Amino acid sequence: MNLPGIETLVKAPFAEGDVFIAGRWCAAEDGRTFPVHDPATAEPIREVSAAGPGDAVAAVDAAQETAAGWRATPPRRRSEVLHTAFALMREHTDTLARLIVLENGKAYRDAVAEVGYAAEFFRWFAEEAVRIGSSFGDAPGGGFRHVVRRHPVGVTAFVTPWNFPAAMATRKIAPALAAGCPVLLKPAPDTPLTALAIAALLSEAGLPDGLLNVLPTDRAPEVVSVWLRDERVRKFSFTGSTATGRKLLAQAAANVVNVTMELGGNAPFIVCEDADVDAAVRGAMDAKMRGGGEVCIAANRFYVHQSVAAEFTEKFAAAMTAVRAGAGLEEGVTLGPMINRTAVESIRSLVDDAVGRGAKVAARGGVPEGPGCYHPATVLVDVPDDARIMNEEVFGPVAPLATFADEDELVARANATVHGLASYIYSRDVARALRISERLESGMVGLNRGLLSDPAAPFGGVKQSGLGREGGREGIEAFLETQYIALDWPTG
Numbered sequence: 335m336n337l338p339g340i341e342t343l344v345k346a347p348f349a350e351g352d353v354f355i356a357g358r359w360c361a362a363e364d365g366r367t368f369p370v371h372d373p374a375t376a377e378p379i380r381e382v383s384a385a386g387p388g389d390a391v392a393a394v395d396a397a398q399e400t401a402a403g404w405r406a407t408p409p410r411r412r413s414e415v416l417h418t419a420f421a422l423m424r425e426h427t428d429t430l431a432r433l434i435v436l437e438n439g440k441a442y443r444d445a446v447a448e449v450g451y452a453a454e455f456f457r458w459f460a461e462e463a464v465r466i467g468s469s470f471g472d473a474p475g476g477g478f479r480h481v482v483r484r485h486p487v488g489v490t491a492f493v494t495p496w497n498f499p500a501a502m503a504t505r506k507i508a509p510a511l512a513a514g515c516p517v518l519l520k521p522a523p524d525t526p527l528t529a530l531a532i533a534a535l536l537s538e539a540g541l542p543d544g545l546l547n548v549l550p551t552d553r554a555p556e557v558v559s560v561w562l563r564d565e566r567v568r569k570f571s572f573t574g575s576t577a578t579g580r581k582l583l584a585q586a587a588a589n590v591v592n593v594t595m596e597l598g599g600n601a602p603f604i605v606c607e608d609a610d611v612d613a614a615v616r617g618a619m620d621a622k623m624r625g626g627g628e629v630c631i632a633a634n635r636f637y638v639h640q641s642v643a644a645e646f647t648e649k650f651a652a653a654m655t656a657v658r659a660g661a662g663l664e665e666g667v668t669l670g671p672m673i674n675r676t677a678v679e680s681i682r683s684l685v686d687d688a689v690g691r692g693a694k695v696a697a698r699g700g701v702p703e704g705p706g707c708y709h710p711a712t713v714l715v716d717v718p719d720d721a722r723i724m725n726e727e728v729f730g731p732v733a734p735l736a737t738f739a740d741e742d743e744l745v746a747r748a749n750a751t752v753h754g755l756a757s758y759i760y761s762r763d764v765a766r767a768l769r770i771s772e773r774l775e776s777g778m779v780g781l782n783r784g785l786l787s788d789p790a791a792p793f794g795g796v797k798q799s800g801l802g803r804e805g806g807r808e809g810i811e812a813f814l815e816t817q818y819i820a821l822d823w824p825t826g
C-alpha cells in the first residue's frame with residue numbers, strides 16, 4: 335500500500351473505514367463515526383470511524399496472533415523494516431507535515447520538525463533492535479551458571495496525545511517493534527489522521543499484518559478498558575495529562591500490567607545573573623513556543639535573576655510580539671491555532687487569574703480575525719507564586735515571569751510542584767548551572783539549551799510527571815522482560 339496523499343486522507347481515506355486491524359481497513363463494529371476539526375477554522379474536516387469495544391478485542395486477537403512470529407523474526411529483519419519506515423517517513427515529509435498542520439494546527443515549520451523527530455525514532459530503534467543483549471556467566475559461589483536472557487514483553491497498548499500526533503506514536507511504536515512486540519494504538523480523537531498515515535507507511539515498509547493495529551475513537555474509556563482488562567496485553571504506555579494517567583494506572587493495576595507514563599509538566603526556565611541574555615531569549619523562544627507552547631516540556635514559568643530581569647523582559651517581550659499567528663500553512667506563520675476552543679478558554683482563564691492577582695501584560699501578539707482557535711503570544715510580568723499559571727500546565731503561548739535573588743530560594747520555588755518533567759537553566763558558569771541542575775527535581779534539564787528532546791536520549795519525568803523513560807537505550811528496555819535461568823553446569 336502506498337502512503338495515501340493528504341487529499342485522500344482528508345476526504346475519504348480508505349473505502350472500508352478508518353479502523354486498521356490485522357492489516358485491513360474497516361468501519362467501526364457498529365458503523366459509528368466522529369468528526370475531526372481543522373483548528374484554523376474550527377470547521378469539521380471529515381468523519382472518522384469510531385472504534386468500539388468489539389474492535390478493541392479484535393485488535394488484541396490480531397496482535398496476539400502475530401506475537402510468536404514477530405518474536406521469532408531475526409532482529410536484523412525487524413531493524414530493516416524500521417530503517418525502511420525511517421526512509422519513507424523522510425520521503426513523505428511534506429505530506430505528513432501538511433496533515434499534522436491540518437488536524438493539529440501547528441505552524442508548518444513545527445510540523446516539518448515533528449516529522450523529522452518522529453522519523454528519527456524509527457532510525458534510533460532500528461539501530462537498537464540488533465543490540466538487545468543476553469548474558470551467560472558463572473554464579474559467584476561456583477557450582478552453576480547464570481543465563482540471563484531478554485525477550486519481548488508481549489502485546490503492547492498505547493494511548494497517544496494530539497500535540498505530537500506523529501512523534502508520540504513513533505516514540506512508542508518503534509521500540510516496541512524493535513523489541514519484538516505487536517502494537518495496539520489509540521490516537522487522540524483530535525488527531526487520528528496522522529496515526530492512520532503512519533499505519534499505511536509501516537505497511538509499505540513491510541511490517542507484517544497484525545503487528546500494528548490503529549483504533550481511532552471518541553469512546554476511549556471503553557476501548558482502553560477492554561485492553562487493560564485483557565490478560566494478553568502485557569504493556570501499556572500513555573502520554574497525556576497526570577489526571578488521566580492516574581486513572582489509567584489504577585486500571586492497569588488489576589492485571590499488574592507493565593506501564594510507562596509520560597504525564598504533565600510545569601517546567602521552570604531559569605535565567606541566572608551571569609547568563610548570556612540574548613542566548614537565554616533565543617532559548618526561551620524555543621522552550622516556550624515550539625509547537626505553539628502545546629508541549630509537555632514547554633517552559634511554563636520563568637524565574638529571572640533580578641539583576642537581568644529588565645533586559646531579559648524587554649528582549650523577550652520584543653521576540654514574543656514579533657511572533658506571527660495564523661493558519662499553519664500560511665507563509666511566514668510561526669504560531670498556529672490551539673487545538674480547540676476549550677484549550678483557548680483554559681489558557682485565557684489562567685491569564686485572567688494571573689492578572690487578577692496583580693500580574694501585568696508585558697507583551698501580547700496579534701491573532702487573525704475569525705473563528706479559528708487562536709491565542710496570542712503573551713508575556714506576563716510580576717506574576718505571584720500563587721497564581722494558577724505558575725502551578726498548572728498552561729499548554730499555550732503564554733510566558734509568566736517572576737524574579738529571584740538567591741539560589742536556595744530559587745531551587746525551593748522551582749521544586750515546589752508535584753511535577754518534575756523538564757527544567758531549563760541559563761548561566762555562563764557551567765559548574766554552577768550543573769550544581770543547580772542536580773538540585774532540581776526534574777527528569778530532564780536543558781542547560782543553556784531551549785530544545786532538549788532527542789530520540790537517542792531518555793525522555794521522562796520524576797514525581798507526578800510519570801514513570802519510565804522513552805527514547806535512548808532505556809526506550810527499548812520498557813518492552814523487554816528479563817529471564818534468569820540457573821543452569822546446573824559446574825564452573826570450570
Ligand SMILES: O=CCCC(=O)O
Nearest residue numbers: 497628629630631787
Ligand atoms: O509534549 C510532549 C513531548 C515533547 C517532546 O517529545 O519533545
